């Protein structure tokens with residue numbers, strides 16, 4: 001595993017989040033009048049350029065927990081609550097842009113519910129809130145067997161998102177990103193993920209049964225779809241589709257994340273997920289420096305990300 005890919009993935013989340021945040025909830029048509037080409041700030045949120053949101057904060061909480069104490073779900077949950085309640089690992093000193101399902105989970109954790117039981121399990125609780133922050137777990141468990149990696153990924157999802165569809169989205173994402181980490185081309189990684197998706201049935205039938213909701217991904221047709229067919233809302237299936245589509249139809253980090261955020265709707269999260277894929281594949285060295293330098297708390301997040309990468313490289 002290369003340091004450039006690990007750091008690129010984590011920083012890719014934050015760059016995608018920061019690029020998309022100013023146009024969050026705008027439609028594709030609205031954004032097209034004035035497309036995002038740079039880290040602007042402003043917009044609906046009125047934040048300064050380089051501000052980042054929940055997607056990045058929870059990704060950083062997870063990465064920090066994994067490098068400081070290893071895999072410990074109670075510690076991950078504890079840091080998520082610190083983010084929610086105290087603004088831990090936020091650029092503005094308070095948590096914001098909190099998803100509904102994540103908020104329910106945080107309140108349950110505060111009331112003493114066990115981490116794996118905290119995430120709501122009803123079918124309406126399938127926002128992208130666990131997918132957007134799962135990357136550090138993917139990187140941490142990438143050396144494990146499919147079975148173990150998927151088990152762990154599902155557990156980490158359940159801290160905020162307990163429905164099998166959310167768990168499956170995180171599993172498919174992890175199967176894909178792991179191939180990118182190995183150095184496979186995006187198309188090869190996509191094909192391998194599609195092939196391996198069927199093994200989820202053997203790991204957990206309940207989760208495997210959700211594969212029908214990911215038909216456009218599993219069939220292989222996704223990259224050939226027209227932009228007008230890609231929705232990019234907060235529903236976890238739409239977000240995964242939009243991120244994969246943006247990444248598979250471009251050939252640089254910049255193009256992938258800009259294509260993603262210009263799709264509209266849940267721009268920061270779709271940007272973050274796309275940024276994670278593109279960051280792993282193209283590497284940190286291919287993320288534009290002028291974007292990195294604009295990120296709020298740049299030194300702090302770089303130091304955290306470096307320590308996370310160090311831990312992974314030491315143990316694998």
Ligand SMILES: [Mg+2]
Nearest residue numbers: 053054055097
């Ligand atoms: Mg956000």
